[in-house]
Amino acid sequence: MAAELSEHPGRVVARLARQVELAAATVELTLSQYRVLGILGDGREAASALADKLAVSRPSVTGVIDGLVARGLVRRDPHETDRRRIDLGLTDDGLRVLARADAEVERRLTEIAGHAEAGTDEPFAGLGPWRAALDAYRTARHADRMAESAG
Amino acid sequence: MAAELSEHPGRVVARLARQVELAAATVELTLSQYRVLGILGDGREAASALADKLAVSRPSVTGVIDGLVARGLVRRDPHETDRRRIDLGLTDDGLRVLARADAEVERRLTEIAGHAEAGTDEPFAGLGPWRAALDAYRTARHADRMAESAG
DNA sequence: TATTGTTATACTCTATAACTATA
DNA sequence: TATAGTTATAGAGTATAACAATA
Numbered sequence: 001m002a003a004e005l006s007e008h009p010g011r012v013v014a015r016l017a018r019q020v021e022l023a024a025a026t027v028e029l030t031l032s033q034y035r036v037l038g039i040l041g042d043g044r045e046a047a048s049a050l051a052d053k054l055a056v057s058r059p060s061v062t063g064v065i066d067g068l069v070a071r072g073l074v075r076r077d078p079h080e081t082d083r084r085r086i087d088l089g090l091t092d093d094g095l096r097v098l099a100r101a102d103a104e105v106e107r108r109l110t111e112i113a114g115h116a117e118a119g120t121d122e123p124f125a126g127l128g129p130w131r132a133a134l135d136a137y138r139t140a141r142h143a144d145r146m147a148e149s150a151g
Numbered sequence: 152m153a154a155e156l157s158e159h160p161g162r163v164v165a166r167l168a169r170q171v172e173l174a175a176a177t178v179e180l181t182l183s184q185y186r187v188l189g190i191l192g193d194g195r196e197a198a199s200a201l202a203d204k205l206a207v208s209r210p211s212v213t214g215v216i217d218g219l220v221a222r223g224l225v226r227r228d229p230h231e232t233d234r235r236r237i238d239l240g241l242t243d244d245g246l247r248v249l250a251r252a253d254a255e256v257e258r259r260l261t262e263i264a265g266h267a268e269a270g271t272d273e274p275f276a277g278l279g280p281w282r283a284a285l286d287a288y289r290t291a292r293h294a295d296r297m298a299e300s301a302g
Numbered sequence: 303t304a305t306t307g308t309t310a311t312a313c314t315c316t317a318t319a320a321c322t323a324t325a
Numbered sequence: 326t327a328t329a330g331t332t333a334t335a336g337a338g339t340a341t342a343a344c345a346a347t348a
Contacts, residue, residue, distance in 0.1 A: 007282070008189065009260055009275055010171045010174065010185070010252075010253065010256030010257060010260060011185075011186070011189040011282075012278050012285070013167050013171050013278070014168060014182055014189065015186065016168070016285065017167075017171075017182070018205065018207075019206070019285070020161045020164050020168075022206060030339095031168070031315095032314080032316090033314095034162075034165055035166065035169070038159065038162040038165065046329080046330095047329070048328085048329060055173060056169075056316075057316075057318080058329075058331085059316085059317075059319095059331075059332080060316055060317075062332085063314080063316085067314080082324080082328095082329080083329095084325065084329040084330070085324095086330070101161075105160075105161030106159075106160060106161060109161060112284050112285060112288045113280075113284055115285075115287035115288045115291060116280045117283050117287075122280075123277070123280045123284060125277065126274070126276060126277015126278060126280065126281070127160045127163050127164070129264075130167055130263070130264075130277070131162075131163045132268050133263050133264055133265075133267040133268075133274060134170070136266035136267075137262065140266060172316095181316095182338095183337080183339090184337095197307095198307060199305085199306060199307080207338090207340095208341080210308075210310095210340075210341080211338065211340075213307065213308060213309085214337080214338065215337085218337075230306095233347080233348075234306095234346080234347060234348085235305065235306040235307070235347045236306060236307085237306080237307070
């Protein structure tokens with residue numbers, strides 16, 4: 001028998017996200033900007049690929065990147081071979097701000113986790129499996145879209 | 152020794168929240184609206200108390216509630232004793248939409264969790280402790296603010 | 303005086319539709 | 326023709342400051 005679903009897991013995620021948003025705000029980052037820096041921190045991306053990873057429209061990416069470029073946290077470079085594409089990557093400042101954001105967010109989550117009921121599992125451990133699941137889910141969705149447009 | 156923190160837990164929460172946002176959008180709810188309905192689903196609240204629970208400013212609450220009232224999902228009633236206060240609660244439609252949103256969100260999270268690596272813990276189980284932790288954290292913060300304003 | 307809720311205002315993120323440049 | 330990225334435009338959420346009503 002499958003494990004019982006926790007009650008309204010989405011509500012928990014939504015509330016947790018607001019706390020992450022507030023922590024990111026302490027280093028002047030919105031939640032969306034934090035998502036972008038987090039992805040670019042794992043490697044450079046073209047704008048389209050970034051939109052795909054963020055699950056957001058391309059115009060939305062343009063807007064968020066505009067703000068980060070203006071603050072000197074992200075750099076737009078020409079793609080090596082395809083001149084339609086734009087290669088996005090973090091600047092040194094971007095890397096520093098991302099590190100500070102990660103630290104602030106982790107600090108806040110740790111503080112919240114400190115209020116967990118004694119005897120419950122370590123809350124952080126429960127987040128681990130989600131990362132890989134999110135990656136695999138995105139890959140699967142992407143494959144679906146490709147098959148569909150080829151349909 | 153404390154359990155190792157998962158890598159960048161805040162990034163995981165941020166990405167998960169975007170998926171919740173997309174699921175809530177399938178029933179025409181924004182993430183903020185979903186948060187509001189979720190709290191009011193647990194019981195009626197005054198606007199100030201709601202702002203506190205959402206960790207959001209009072210003007211922000213006014214705006215979100217305006218939209219939900221216009222759609223007939225939330226009702227503003229006079230407070231029983233304090234005429235400055237406004238009592239907020241779900242309508243029957245609000246309850247129905249909240250239930251649909253919970254179902255859609257849970258469905259998407261379940262689909263994502265289905266892509267977790269075999270052998271990892273049930274991802275949903277990991278979300279459980281956070282709910283109580285968030286509640287306790289909010290209570291503690293509230294107590295701090297009271298002590299602070301009392302000087 | 304202090305608190306509750308709203309209004310006024312401004313900024314960011316989101317989306318869709320339409321456009322330019324390149325493939 | 327199709328794809329990459331941007332521009333134009335509109336709607337929603339967030340905040341701060343200032344205000345009205347009530348305590």
